[in-house]
Amino acid sequence: MQRTRTSLIATGALTGLLAVGALTSSAASPAPEAGFDQDRSAELAAEIDPSEPKSVILLIGDGMDDSMITAARDYALGADGRFALDSLPFTGAMTTHGLKVGPGPDYPVAYVSDSAPTASGWSTGKKTVDGRLSQGPSTAATVPGEDYRTVLEQFKEDGKLTGDITTSEITDATPAAAAAHINARACKGPADMATCLPAKKANGGKGSIAEQLVDNEVDVLLGGGMSSYTQPTDAGGGQTVLSYAQQQHGYRVLEDKTDLAAVTSLAGGPVLGLFAPVNMTPMNNPLVATPPPGAGSTTTECTPAERGDQPDLSAMTEKAIELLDNPDGFFLQAESAMIDKQEHSTDICGAIGDLVELDEAVEVALDYQAEHPDTLIIVTGDHAHSTQIVGGNTDGKLTATLETADGDPLTVAYSTSDVGSDHTGAQIRVAASGPQAANVTGVIDQTDLYATMLGRTPSTLPGPGAPQPLAPQAAVAAVRSIDRDVVRRAGLPVSVAAAGASKVTVQLLSKGRVLATRTVGRTGGDVRLKSRRAVTGKLVVKVTATGPGGSDVATRTVRTTR
Template sequence: MIRAVTYLLLSSLACFVSAEDDLGPRQVILVIGDGMDDQQITIARNYLAGASGQLLLDRMPLRASVQVLAVEDKEQGAPVYVSDSANTATAMATGTITSRGRIATAPGTDKDITTIVELATAAGLRSGLVTTASVTDATAAAFATHVSSRRCEDPDHMQDVTVYGFNIADCSEDLKANGGPGSVAEQLAESALDVLLGGGRRRFAPIVEGGTISVEELADQNGFHLVTNTAELLSAKPNGKLLGLFAPGNLPVRLQGENKRIAEDPKRSWLNHLHPYLGSVQLPEPMGCEPNPDFEGTPTLKQMTETALAHLSHNNDSGFFLMIESASIDKQAHERKPCGSIGEMAQLEAALGSILEFAARQPRTLVVVTADHAQVAQLIPDQSLFEKYPIPAATPGKLARIKTPEGAHMAVNFATTNFMMEEHAGTAVPLFSNEEGLGRIPPFLQQPQLFQIMRTYLGI
């Protein structure tokens, strides 16, 4: 009832002020924590703020749940219950449910689907994408490019794309020679984006399809000013198109396990191999998290975010759309590195601080924070619930026991596959918003609805 009244009031107000108010332009800032489900948030909260503490996320006035949806790769395909970053970013960027691996293209047909960045450009708004992954990686890509497989990131990876020696993708139909838009990197270089910051410089080195210049040179021709380190990022003038490429691939992460340790197999005695109730099992020793030396010199997500906000808001009467991704919450969880995920949650929190300060200064800024899909790291008991039974049972998967600053041990379990990378989970994911979201975002929504909400807010 109160919500309904609020909604009516806001609707009336929107009609009243929409045409010629003096509140300035409208902005949407969409923050995506890749794989940032409630498990990841709880694990990060315990480490960063304590079991009873609060993250900045927890203080946001709106919290909702998002239904994550994927389908088989054909028209009218059956539902697929677990998603990846490609189809979920497509859902948020275009409002369309597609199949795993697809970048703003339709299941089965490969038809390109208009993205919110393209709509913003057409309406005269600015736009930006910021990520701690390669800018050609799935999440950023789906907001501004169209390709049948997320693996087709540059002109050298369009046909028979191999990873670890296995042929896992082919984007022949997306080749320019076949009437397609080309690789992700080429499309980004030619895009109308005002700001594009992240990693992936090696994706801009190849020669463009059917041309003689590199993708980086193509971006230069399209007016992008290239920066490649923190000093250049921080001193970039806030006008013109800005391209930041701060690593060959994904950016290094902020934290790692002590001595680079990750989740490990419990050590089982030979008797325990015969039956899990026999012999003994030694759990991995607890470990701390420590700064990752490779991160030194890398711009933080907060720094990239602040630069993007300065660029997009500079002398801008038209508003903007900005997507900010903390990408390696997911990537580190795939690799069973909970300290890495925690550090990237901290990066998201720091960037969010700057975003909320910006939104406090700039009225009509809708801030939405959400995950694209759920991850599979699990916070399980460090002391088993069944410890009183004298049985050496332990996880069949891999475990990290993390020493937290409040003097306790937090056990994080990874056990969805014996492959080198963990799977994703199919759970609904959380969504947070600032006051601008109240009355506009329901407590439960389908992921594609987010596209409609952002589009309506921007009036595009």
């Protein structure tokens, strides 16, 4: 696989880079002695914003725990690299247990949960049982519980736009929990309702998951799952769910990335993108773990999959934000679902590819937040999985080995089953940036995210004598020379680091003339600056970081060659 990001700097190395006053040309963080003795208290204090968020972007890596994040990071960036999701200023751990059916009112604890109760947890702020979507526990799996209002529904009720996107079927558990209420996650379409009979529309219920999603009039629905929407409804009239969505709710149906690119606003009605019959194709071809000595080798690399006309998650995220952006704010849930599904298959390359793609979507969100600081970004998973980084290819029931960006072997093991792999009950990563992001620190439960996304009662920060906002700092790295045609066609690669900033702008100039302008996240990032015309001679890269404590400018001179 071509490495997804050839970063000149690691985002997580911000403090050390600024402390030593220069950036390196390596993807690795500097050594601990290179300025890591600088205290970060003022920097973190400047990130605290107790105000209620206007918009919320929730990014979910299904099955994404710290072990899977580390494996993907080691492979794509090397052991000292950092993802964009690692750069979010506030990080904590999140518990994910659920409940079991029973007589109640006190239900037994399920220490290992599936995606239905975990996604319902942050969507509703309440625990429920395996297989159940935004509906409370009950005496048996086929007995419906109480419907719980979701974050998405509350945003909708408040008059805000909403979006729900995924790389699985849009009717799968995680996206479904945002805007559907049903006792069994398997009840995706009208033909799948054997275990959800009270919910059938013919029986006076809310219908299948596919029907509920469009009845809730989510403004942007993107993912796979066309097969659920081509099923006939059971309420009569001979309609499919798809035609019902179009005729009853005015949905515009998108079938590939060309359709997605062509939509520029919601003025023509909500959009329903169904880009695959069921789940969308993972980003990478599979490398499936096998019994020792395992699959792969010390020189094995992942290879990109042929995905046809399917958009990737970062493209769907960028388009969803473009469509939802408005003065009143919005809620968007975006899920990289195939991490989990490829972990179940012990496919390490598939899981890595879709975790790296989730990180690309995080970058898209951070780019938006750089210009809209009233946006809360949360990045987390729904539950842990059994992917483990191990010492060698005999250290597990099933193993696979890859060559990392460091050039060294990485072996992962799966040991929960003799064939395939399953969830575990470990706590997982949660990280956030923006208003009320500090609420994710420490150890929280995933139900706590519900109150944070809806906006907690703002607290009052300390008054006079409290630490003052950190004066912004900026640093920039780029090559010293580059072919002018490369600048025009592919762009000049630039890495930026910043601290204490609420906005970071990067410009490419020639003789004082601005050739290109980009914004990056508040802590920096990687961009490519393209010039529409070939320019010979000296170029200047100018980075301006502005924030509560003032502004700072960093420049870098680059010479073009013919």
